Each structure stands twice: as C-alpha cells, then as structure tokens.
Amino acid sequence: MRTxxxxxxxxxxxxxxxxxxxxxxxxxxxxxxxxxxVALLTLERRDGVDVSAPLxxxxxxxxxxxxxxxxxxxxxxxxxxxxxxSLTLAKLPAARRFTLLMETxxxxxxxxxxxxxxxxxxxxxxxxxxxGFRRIVYFLDRPDILSVYTVRIxxxxxxxxxxxxxxxxxxxxxxxxxxxxxxxxxxxxxxxYLFALxxxxxxxxxxxxxxxxxxxxxLGIYVEHGKEKLAHYAMDALKRSMKWDEETFGCEYDLxxxxxxxxxxxxxxxxxxxxxNIFNDKYVLADRETATDADFANIEAIIAHEYFHNWTGNRxxxxxxxxxxxxxxxxxxRDHEFSADQRSRPVKRIAEVRTLRAHQFPxxxxxxxxxxxxxxxxxxxxxxxxxxxxxxxxxxxxIRTILGAETFRQxxxxxxxxxxxEAATIEDxxxxxxxxxxxxxxxxxxxxxxAGTPNVTVGSSHNPATQEFTLExxxxxxxxxxxxxxxxxxxxxxxxxxxxxxxxxxxSNAEGASVENGVIHIRKRRHTVRFSGITxxxxxxxxxxxxxxxxLAVEQSADDKFFLAGNDSDEFSRWQAFxxxxxxxxxxxxxxILGGKKPIFVARLTSLAGKIAxxxxxxxxxxxxxxxxPSEADIARDIGKNIDPDAIFAGRxxxxxxxxxxxxxxxxxxxxxxxxxxxxxxxxxxxxxRALRNMLLDYLCLLPGGAKxxxxxxxxxxxxxDRAAAxxxxxxxxxxxxxxxxxxxxxxxxxxxDPLVMDxxxxxxxxxxxxxxxxxxxxxxxxxxxxxxxPNRLRSLVGTFSAANQTGFHRPDGEGYRLFVxxxxxxxxxxxxxxxxxxxxxxxxxxxxxxxxxxAREALLAMxxxxxxxxxxxxxxxxxxx
Ligand code: 0A1
Ligand code: ZN
Numbered sequence: 001m002r003t004x005x006x007x008x009x010x011x012x013x014x015x016x017x018x019x020x021x022x023x024x025x026x027x028x029x030x031x032x033x034x035x036x037x038v039a040l041l042t043l044e045r046r047d048g049v050d051v052s053a054p055l056x057x058x059x060x061x062x063x064x065x066x067x068x069x070x071x072x073x074x075x076x077x078x079x080x081x082x083x084x085x086s087l088t089l090a091k092l093p094a095a096r097r098f099t100l101l102m103e104t105x106x107x108x109x110x111x112x113x114x115x116x117x118x119x120x121x122x123x124x125x126x127x128x129x130x131x132g133f134r135r136i137v138y139f140l141d142r143p144d145i146l147s148v149y150t151v152r153i154x155x156x157x158x159x160x161x162x163x164x165x166x167x168x169x170x171x172x173x174x175x176x177x178x179x180x181x182x183x184x185x186x187x188x189x190x191x192x193y194l195f196a197l198x199x200x201x202x203x204x205x206x207x208x209x210x211x212x213x214x215x216x217x218x219l220g221i222y223v224e225h226g227k228e229k230l231a232h233y234a235m236d237a238l239k240r241s242m243k244w245d246e247e248t249f250g251c252e253y254d255l256x257x258x259x260x261x262x263x264x265x266x267x268x269x270x271x272x273x274x275x276x277n278i279f280n281d282k283y284v285l286a287d288r289e290t291a292t293d294a295d296f297a298n299i300e301a302i303i304a305h306e307y308f309h310n311w312t313g314n315r316x317x318x319x320x321x322x323x324x325x326x327x328x329x330x331x332x333x334r335d336h337e338f339s340a341d342q343r344s345r346p347v348k349r350i351a352e353v354r355t356l357r358a359h360q361f362p363x364x365x366x367x368x369x370x371x372x373x374x375x376x377x378x379x380x381x382x383x384x385x386x387x388x389x390x391x392x393x394x395x396x397x398x399i400r401t402i403l404g405a406e407t408f409r410q411x412x413x414x415x416x417x418x419x420x421x422e423a424a425t426i427e428d429x430x431x432x433x434x435x436x437x438x439x440x441x442x443x444x445x446x447x448x449x450x451a452g453t454p455n456v457t458v459g460s461s462h463n464p465a466t467q468e469f470t471l472e473x474x475x476x477x478x479x480x481x482x483x484x485x486x487x488x489x490x491x492x493x494x495x496x497x498x499x500x501x502x503x504x505x506x507x508s509n510a511e512g513a514s515v516e517n518g519v520i521h522i523r524k525r526r527h528t529v530r531f532s533g534i535t536x537x538x539x540x541x542x543x544x545x546x547x548x549x550x551x552l553a554v555e556q557s558a559d560d561k562f563f564l565a566g567n568d569s570d571e572f573s574r575w576q577a578f579x580x581x582x583x584x585x586x587x588x589x590x591x592x593i594l595g596g597k598k599p600i601f602v603a604r605l606t607s608l609a610g611k612i613a614x615x616x617x618x619x620x621x622x623x624x625x626x627x628x629x630p631s632e633a634d635i636a637r638d639i640g641k642n643i644d645p646d647a648i649f650a651g652r653x654x655x656x657x658x659x660x661x662x663x664x665x666x667x668x669x670x671x672x673x674x675x676x677x678x679x680x681x682x683x684x685x686x687x688x689x690r691a692l693r694n695m696l697l698d699y700l701c702l703l704p705g706g707a708k709x710x711x712x713x714x715x716x717x718x719x720x721x722d723r724a725a726a727x728x729x730x731x732x733x734x735x736x737x738x739x740x741x742x743x744x745x746x747x748x749x750x751x752x753x754d755p756l757v758m759d760x761x762x763x764x765x766x767x768x769x770x771x772x773x774x775x776x777x778x779x780x781x782x783x784x785x786x787x788x789x790x791p792n793r794l795r796s797l798v799g800t801f802s803a804a805n806q807t808g809f810h811r812p813d814g815e816g817y818r819l820f821v822x823x824x825x826x827x828x829x830x831x832x833x834x835x836x837x838x839x840x841x842x843x844x845x846x847x848x849x850x851x852x853x854x855x856a857r858e859a860l861l862a863m864x865x866x867x868x869x870x871x872x873x874x875x876x877x878x879x880x881x882x
Contacts, residue, residue, distance in 0.1 A: 001113075001832055002060060002085070004378070004874040011322040011375045017140055018049040022189075024147040026137075028117075030124055030155040030199055032109035035117065036066075039137040041100045041147075051094045057087040057138035060131065061116055065138070067103035087138035104137050111135075112789060112830035120265035121224065123200030124160065125278055129271060130321055130380045133192035143318045144423040146189035153199055154181040160199035162222065166190070166274040168256045186274055188254065189421065191317050196273030198261045203228045207235050209253070212246045217253050222261040223284060230285040233296060233682065234260065234303050241304040244338050249412055251311040260284065260303070264755065267791050267833050268384065269302050272309030279306070282756055282792055288680045288719040290757050293687035295720075300342065305335040311416065319423040321380045325372045325448070326426055328384075329392020336393060343684035346571035347621045353546045353572070354625075356394065360386035360549070361453055362637055366843045367880050369451040369480040373426050378875040381833050387451070394549040395447045401492045401519060401547050402444065403437050410436040443490040443523060451480040454489055454550040456522070462537035469497060469507070469534040473520070473527045481882060491522040494547035494570075497531065497538035502567035508533030519547065539563050541577075544570040565608060571622065578612065578626055581605055582655070586635045589651030594644065599651055601658045610663035613670060613696065620674070621688030624695040629656060632806040642849045645806035649769055653702075660699035671696045680719055687721070694725040701729045707739040714743045723747070724760050731764050735772075758785040759796035766800035766808075773808035774815045777801045781823075788826060791834050798823045802841035809841070810848060814855030817842075821859050824873070825866060832870030839863070839876045857881075 023042035028035060043055065059065075065082050068075045071093055081088045092098065111118035116135025117126050126132065134141040151165040157180045163172070167186025174180050202222040209217045219238060221231040238260070245251040255275045266280035283302040286295055312334060313327035340348040363369060363386050370383070372392045377383055400408040411433040419428055426448050434441050459472040473493070477486035495518065496504040512529040514521045520529060539560040543552050564577035582605070589599035612618065612626045629652055636643045660667070674693040680686070701710040707730065714726035727747055730740040744765070751757035762785075766777050780786060780797055787793045802809050802820050809816040820841065828835035845856035863869070864877045 001829070001868075002871050003868050004871040006378070008376050008378055009321075009380075011320075011373075014320050014322075016046065017142065017145060018046055018053045019055050019140065020044045020046065021140055021145055021147040023150075024192075025150045025152075027152045028154065028197060028199075030108075030153065030160060032119060033107050035106045035108055035124075037104045037106060037137050039102045039104075039139075041102075041139075042097060043100055044097050045092075051092065052090075055089045055092060055100075057089075058131070058134040058141045059083070059085050059087055059138045061111070061113070061135035062107070063116075063135060063137070064105040065102065066105055067101070069099075069101040071098050072101075082138075085134075102137055106136065113833065114265055114267045114791070114831060115833065117197070118265075120263040122159075123198065123202065123261075123263060124155070125200075125261065125263050126195065126197050126273075127267065127271060127278065128195050128273075129193040131193075133195055136195075139192050141192050143191040143193060143320060146191055146317070146421075146423065148185075148187065148189050149195060150183065150185045151195075151197065152181060152183045153197060154179055155199050160201065162198070162200055162202055162204075164196075164198040164222075164259055164261065164276055166194070166196055166276050168275075186255075188274060188315070190274050190314060191423070194272070194274045194314055194317075196271070196276045196278055198222070198276065198278065201225070202261065205231050205235055207239065209239050209242050209258075211242070211252045213252060215252075215256075217242075217255070218257045220257070220259045221284065222259065223281065224262070224264070227262075227281075227285055230287050230290070231262070233286050233291075234284045234299055237300040237303040238307060240300075240342065241307040241338060244304070244341065245308060245311070245334075248337065248341075249311070249334070249409075249416075251308075251416070253310065254315070258307075260306075264792070265790055267831070267837075270306045272306040272313055274310070274314050277306045280792065282759070285756060286682075288682070290720055290751075290754060291682075292721040292724055292760075293682060293690060296682040296687070297339070297343070301335050301339050304338045305331055308334045308338070315421065316416070316419045317423045319425045321377070321383070322373055322375065323425050324380075324383060325388045325392035325395075326424060326429055328389045329372060329394075330396050330429070332389050332393035333396040336397075344619060344621055344688070346575075347619065347625060347684075347688070349545060349572050350575050350622070350625050352390075356386070356390045356546075356549060357637070358631065358633060360390045361551075362633075362844050363387055364391070364451060364453045364480070365478070365637070366846070367481055367882060368840065368843050368876070371449050371451045373448045375449075379836070379871045381872055382836055382875050391549055394546075398444070398447065398492050398548060399433055399441075401494065402441075402521075403433060403439070404517070407437050408433070441490075443488070446487055446489050450477065450486055450489070451483055452477045452486060454491060454548075455553070456491065456493070456543075456550050457553045457555075458540070458542060459555045460540055462534065464535075464537075467533055467535050469531045469538060471520075471527075471529045471531075471540065473513070473522055473529060475522055475525060481879070488523065488525055491548045491550065493520045493522055493542060494518055494544035495520055496541040496544060496568070496570060496573075497534065498541050498564065498568060499536055499538055502569065504569065505534055505536070505538050507531040518544070539567075541568045541570055541573045543573070543576075545572045546576075562604065562608065566611070575622070575626055578608065579630060581608075583630050583635065583638055586630060586648075586651055586655060587639055589654055590635065590639060590644075590647050593647045593650050593654075599654045601655055603662065606655075606659045606662040609659045610666045613663065613692075614666050619688055620692035621684065624688065624691035627659075627692075627695045627699075633804075636806065636844075636847065641847050643847050643852075644849050645810045645852075649807050656699060657702050660702045663699070664703060667696045667700055671700060676718060676722070690719075690721050694722065697725070698729055701733050707734040707737050710734070711739040711743060714746075720757070720760075724764070727761075728764050728767075731768050735768055735770065752785065755785060755790075756792070759792055762786065762793065762796040763800045766797050767805045769805065769807045771808065771811050771815075773801065773805060774811055774819055777808075778819055788823075789830060791831070794823075794827065794834060794838070799838055799841075802838065810852050810856075812851055812855070814852075814858065817855055817859035821862050824863065828870055828873050832872040835870070836872035836876045839873055839880075843880055845880070 025040040027038040108117045115132035153163040163182035165184035170183040172182040203225040204222045207219045260277045262281035262284035270279040312330045414432040499505045509532045513527040568574035592599040717723035
C-alpha cells in the first residue's frame with residue numbers, strides 16, 4: 001500500500017517526458033502465486049534531450065524486479081536504482097533509440113487492491129487506470145506516452161483456456177506441460193492505462209457488427225459459466241451503441257474484434273481498455289428475474305459509455321490526469337445522448353439532473369469541491385468524481401446549447417480530425433469549437449477551471465402600459481476550498497415567457513443581454529433584460545432543460561409556480577416547477593416539526609399530484625418522476641445548514657401520507673389499470689408503466705391495508721422491478737411487520753446463491769430509516785452472502801448505509817459513524833481505493849446540526865489520527881476536515 005508522503009501534483013508542472021516508448025512487447029507467464037512478466041520496450045530520447053538525462057520509470061506495489069537489460073546486455077544492480085515506486089537508469093546508450101528489457105515477478109492471487117494484475121473468482125484480470133500498469137512493470141506510466149503493444153500470454157490451459165488482451169488476435173498454440181499461449185497485437189498506439197489482459201475459464205456469447213464502411217467486427221461477451229443467457233441484453237446494447245456512434249458522430253469501430261469481460265471483483269463500473277472492456281458483472285448480467293428496469297438502463301448506459309470511449313478517450317486520450325474530464329465529461333455527455341435517443345429524452349434529462357443534484361451539487365458545495373479540470377491532486381484515484389464526470393458532461397452540453405447542434409457537430413468532427421492519435425488537453429477541445437463557430441469561449445471556459453455551483457437570482461416586472469417585461473438577473477459563485485474569489489461566468493440560460501394559454505409569448509425585441517434562440521447569455525454580475533411587445537404578464541420558465549448547472553432562485557408567486565407545473569411546454573421545467581413546490585412544502589414541514597408543530601399541506605398541492613398521476617397526455621415514466629418526492633438528501637441540501645435528518649424524514653413521510661390520503665381513489669384505480677399484461681420487456685415504455693405503478697403503490701402502502709396490498713404485489717411480481725420495489729416499501733414503511741419479515745425471508749431464500757441479487761437485499765435493509773439500522777447492518781456483515789473484500793457487497797451494505805440512509809447513519813449518538821470508521825479502516829488495509837470512496841460519505845458533515853456535527857468530526861479525526869494511512873484515504877479525510 002502506498003502510504004501518504006504528502007506529494008502534490010500540479011497542472012503547471014507538466015513537462016513532456018524526456019523519453020518515449022514507441023513499442024512495448026510484453027510476455028506474461030501466468031501463475032497465481034508467481035507470474036513472470038517480461039517487458040521489452042523500445043525507447044526513444046526526445047529531440048533536444050541530453051544523452052545524460054536519466055530515465056525514471058514509475059513502479060508500485062509488491063512487484064519484484066529480477067532482470068534488467070539495455071540493448072540486450074544485462075545490467076548489474078549498480079547500473080540502476082530500483083525502489084518500490086521507481087526505477088532509475090542514469091547511464092544510457094548515446095543512440096536515440098535503444099531497448100530496455102525488464103523482468104518482474106508478481107503474485108496476482110495476493111493482490112487485493114484490484115489494481116494492476118489480480119484474480120477475481122479465479123480469473124486473471126487487470127485494471128490499469130489510472131496508475132495500475134506500474135504495478136505490473138516499471139514504466140512511463142502517464143497518459144501521454146503512447147505505445148504500440150504486442151502481448152504474449154502463457155498459462156495452464158486447464159486453468160485459463162481463454163487468453164485475451166487488447167487489439168487483434170495474432171497467434172495461439174500449445175506449449176509443454178499442459179500450457180498454451182496466445183499473442184495479441186494492438187496497432188493503435190495507446191497509453192498504459194488502457195492495457196488489459198484477461199485469462200481464465202469463462203463462458204461466452206458471440207455476435208458480429210458490420211461497420212458503416214462494411215467491415216465485420218467479431219463481438220464477444222465473456223461471463224462466468226452458466227451466466228451466458230444473462231449477457232444478451234448487454235450484447236444488444238453494444239450493437240445499438242456501435243450503430244448510434246456511427247450515425248450521431250460518424251465514429252466507426254477500428255479493430256477486428258471487440259470483447260467485453262464481466263468480473264465479480266471490480267472497484268468501479270467498468271473500464272474502456274482498447275478492444276477489451278472489463279466490466280463489473282453488475283453492469284453486464286441481467287434478465288427479468290434478477291435485474292430491475294433501472295439495472296437494464298444502467299447496463300445500456302455503461303456498455304455505451306465504455307464503447308464510446310474508443311474515440312473519446314482511446315483514439316484521442318488525455319495529455320495528463322488533470323485532463324480527465326476531456327474523456328470522461330465528453331463520454332458521459334455521449335452516453336446521456338445515446339440513452340435519450342433510445343428512451344425518452346425528457347425523462348432521461350430529469351433523471352440526469354436528479355443524479356447531478358444528488359451527487360455533484362453536494363460535492364461542489366462541500367470541502368471536496370474542485371474544478372471540472374482540477375489544478376492539483378495528491379491522489380488521482382480520488383478525482384473520478386461526479387464533478388469530473390457529471391458536471392463535465394453538463395459543460396459539453398452547454399457548449400452545444402451555445403453553438404447549436406449543427407456547429408457543435410462540426411466542432412466534434414474537427415476534434416476527431418485534428419487530434420486523432422494524440423494526447424490532448426481541455427484547451428485543445430475548446431479551441432475546436434472556437435474555430436468552427438468563430439466565438440470567443442474564454443469566459444465560458446471558466447466552467448472547467450472554477451469550482452462551485454453558481455447561484456442565479458431572478459426578479460421580474462411587467463409594465464402593461466409600455467408592454468415591457470423586465471428580468472433582473474444576478475449571478476454569484478460561492479467561494480470553494482482554495483478559491484475564495486470567483487470570476488463571473490458565461491451562463492446560457494434557456495427560458496420561455498409563458499402566456500395564459502400555456503404557449504410561449506413572442507417578444508419583438510430583447511435588450512440588456514444577448515438573447516439567441518431561447519437562450520439568455522449571462523456574462524456580467526447583473527443584467528436587466530427588457531423584452532418588448534409583451535401584452536400580458538407572463539409566467540417565466542427559466543433554465544429550461546436545465547441548460548446550466550446552477551441553483552436558481554426566482555421570485556415567483558405560488559400561482560405562477562402552480563401554473564407552470566401544469567402548463568409549461570418545456571417538460572423538464574414543468575417537472576421542475578412541481579418539484580420546487582414539493583421542496584418548498586417539505587422545507588416548510590421541516591421547520592414546523594422543529595418548532596414542535598404538525599405539518600399541514602395545502603390541498604392544491606396534494607391534489608395536483610393526483611392530476612399529474614392521471615394525466616394521460618404525459619408518459620407514465622414522466623408521471624412517476626413527478627410523483628417521486630425530493631429525497632431526504634435533496635431536502636437537506638436545499639435547507640443547507642443545521643440539518644436534523646429525523647425532522648426531514650418526518651416531514652417527508654407526512655407529505656407522502658397527505659398525498660396518499662387525498663388521492664387514494666385515483667391512485668388505486670390507476671394502480672389496477674397499469675397492471676402488467678403480456679410478455680415482459682425491459683423497454684422504456686413498459687419500464688415506465690412499471691415505474692408509475694410502483695410509485696403509486698409507494699403511496700398506497702402508507703394507507704390502512706397498505707402492508708397487505710404491498711405483500712400481494714411482492715408475491716404476484718413476475719419481474720425483479722416489482723419484487724424489489726415491494727420489498728423496499730415493506731422493509732422501509734412497515735419495518736418489523738409480519739409482511740416485511742415474510743418478504744425479506746422469501747427473497748433471501750429465493751436468491752441466496754445469486755450475489756448480485758443479494759446485493760439488493762443488503763441495500764434495502766441498509767437503507768431502512770431509523771436508529772435500529774446500525775445494528776442490523778452490523779449483523780448483516782456476518783451474513784454468509786456478505787464479503788468485506790468484494791466491492792459490490794461493500795457498496796450495497798456499508799456504502800448504502802453511509803451514503804443513503806440519513807436517519808440511520810447520522811444517528812445522534814454517533815453509532816453509525818463508529819461502524820463506518822471501523823469498516824473504512826478495515827477495508828483500507830486491502831483496498832485503499834475502495835476505502836477512500838466509502839469515506840466521502842461524510843463530506844457534508846458541516847451542514848449537520850451541532851450534536852451530530854461534533855460526532856462526525858470525532859469520526860473523521862479518528863481516521864485522520866490513524867498511522868500509515870494510504871495516500872487515497874488521507875487525501876479524502878484531510879480535505880474533508882480542512
Ligand atoms: N475510465 C473508467 C472508470 C474507471 C476508472 C478507474 C478504475 O480503476 C479502478 C476503473 C474504471 C470509466 O469511465 O468507465
Ligand atoms: Zn468513462
């Protein structure tokens with residue numbers, strides 16, 4: 001484990017390497033305890049670099065260096081200096097090109113970090129992003145070193161009949177002693193983080209895809225034997241992704257084969273290794289019996305995401321890790337667009353914004369805030385964040401909003417043309433859009449460079465005499481760690497002036513800001529924007545489609561909000577209007593409860609929920625999202641400080657009950673009519689119907705007889721979506737009832753041998769609200785299906801408890817935090833990356849009320865005062881406390 005040495009990496013320190021590695025030849029002789037790796041590198045000194053310049057290669061982990069040769073001649077140990085994290089060669093040949101051979105010895109079976117070469121259920125696999133390759137062999141392990149790889153893998157055929165690496169297969173054959181080999185060659189120069197190897201005994205499904213230029217690509221998905229039938233949805237998603245990328249961005253696949261391997265021990269979702277994507281099996285395996293509609297949608301999105309990286313990430317990669325958003329933000333944008341095209345655009349947009357607010361906003365508003373393109377880091381693993389990914393995607397979306405779809409596409413074409421085969425920067429990316437549009441995007445670029453969620457406040461007035469409608473708009477960006485003074489942003493604010501008939505009013509002129517194609521461009525602190533020719537006072541619909549990731553405070557009457565919630569032609573803003581009304585009511589309820597009062601809700605609000613539920617002009621998936629109350633975390637974020645999670649919970653439950661009571665008849669009727677008929681399909685339409693029906697049940701289960709109704713739903717379920725939804729309602733809303741106990745038991749018996757489904761069972765129990773859940777989570781850590789070493793199990797139980805159970809985790813006596821600290825420190829010994837991800841659950845500790853805040857601080861200090869913390873965990877803890 002790399003312990004913290006306090007080294008800070010800075011963007012401004014970037015220097016090109018003195019040496020390049022045009023060619024890399026690797027031979028792996030695989031064995032669980034003793035794997036030998038021979039790396040033969042062709043090195044090249046950069047023009048102008050002195051022959052005396054030392055070559056410093058990066059290393060990490062318990063790898064043993066057994067041999068070093070330069071130009072075929074063995075070096076003795078005094079000719080080089082090898083430490084666990086570097087190999088330095090000071091005396092090198094005068095020739096510009098020379099070879100370096102290194103042999104290392106590894107023990108993949110002992111590797112619990114899940115970085116570098118490790119074993120998952122007996123399968124050899126690798127994870128090299130960001131800095132895992134250096135755990136295999138010393139290397140210039142940085143993304144701007146692009147090399148052509150040839151990989152030979154040797155293994156016992158009985159242990160590993162399957163031998164995969166990047167690129168195209170070249171050769172394979174038998175060896176002595178029951179061993180065999182395969183050689184792979186990847187003609188596309190790539191950085192080491194995209195290297196991959198898989199060897200093991202796996203089942204597979206195959207298919208093919210013919211690209212737009214008529215080239216046939218062999219597709220393979222490899223899974224545990226017996227799980228092949230669960231991989232067909234992923235295969236279908238892959239073929240749809242390949243087609244979509246050709247049609248939408250002109251991006252064609254470039255190798256003869258494309259393989260995906262599902263493994264059960266994986267720190268993240270998946271990895272885009274060239275031609276050989278490695279996936280967390282959670283994002284590959286699915287059928288109606290084991291996967292929810294949300295799982296299907298995630299699989300589709302992640303398969304697409306990794307595939308899209310082939311152009312945005314692999315063909316054009318990042319110059320350094322500060323540019324991570326260059327590949328991630330852009331690729332998330334692309335996968336979002338793909339899902340929007342495959343499913344429902346407005347529903348997808350609402351879901352994206354909910355995720356952004358749930359994960360990125362708290363990050364941006366807390367101690368871990370950082371720009372989309374950070375300027376410094378201590379541990380790059382801690383920058384695979386919602387800011388880099390999700391906000392990074394929003395920034396790309398804003399570029400498209402500003403330029404228009406057509407010019408945006410021209411910019412993307414230019415990006416591919418100009419930078420193919422390169423390691424690029426955010427500046428390169430912005431420049432292509434400036435070049436195709438002739439616009440100056442320098443102020444806009446602050447979205448990449450400045451952390452924090454901008455606040456925009458808006459007031460309005462209408463003068464019937466002059467027929468003028470005026471908006472007073474003001475922007476501010478709150479201070480974030482290490483950036484106290486902020487510059488003014490260029491904010492594209494999409495808007496509509498909605499008239500009494502629900503249609504947007506047409507104005508004759510707008511002044512005070514540039515207003516183009518339904519977008520106000522805010523660039524100054526204050527703008528007074530005057531629209532002329534406005535005969536009636538409109539309701540203003542702002543930030544339509546969530547055109548910019550900001551928090552918006554509009555001075556607006558309740559009448560206008562209700563009007564927009566029923567009439568805005570922009571579906572996102574219409575959802576937003578109702579959601580704002582719900583949030584306002586929930587914040588008010590929170591205050592009432594803290595003041596010792598019973599919250600009351602206006603009938604106008606609760607009955608609107610019934611109208612939306614039954615509005616046949618809206619698609620069911622949309623109605624389901626509208627009826628979903630803001631989460632406890634959403635409410636806490638909007639309240640901002642002095643958070644008492646118990647009061648938030650009580651207020652939210654009270655509103656749910658009020659809505660259920662008000663609409664019992666409508667909801668019951670709809671619930672009956674929406675019942676599943678016919679064949680199961682995970683398509684968006686059927687999933688939407690299930691989502692609405694389960695949302696209605698979520699209310700009905702609160703009424704008398706609700707537990708019985710929900711138990712019937714559970715037993716009648718013919719798919720995992722309905723079964724898991726009913727189980728959640730019983731466990732959360734009828735905790736400890738005979739119905740809940742029966743359903744939890746039945747689920748456990750049915751799925752005891754399916755780890756991915758048992759994850760749902762852990763997740764549901766870890767998120768049961770209330771103080772008793774700490775004890776049940778602790779008890780569940782001894783359940784036979786649980787494992788402290790498997791990231792999916794850990795995330796399901798401890799991750800869910802700490803990140804998604806507000807009342808349980810933030811128990812006022814600090815017991816939730818104690819369990820959390822124990823687990824994080826235990827996990828850290830094996831898998832620092834996993835530990836530091838778990839540890840981010842305390843990032844919003846300063847917004848808690850004083851008693852909980854003090855306990856949370858104690859927990860953070862307990863971790864901070866632990867000796868020999870990994871670089872990963874120390875970085876998170878110290879920034880959280882700073
Ligand atoms: N590039 C991957 C994310 C990823 C990053 C680090 C990993 O190491 C454990 C794994 C995956 C993606 O964006 O999907
Ligand atoms: Zn990615």
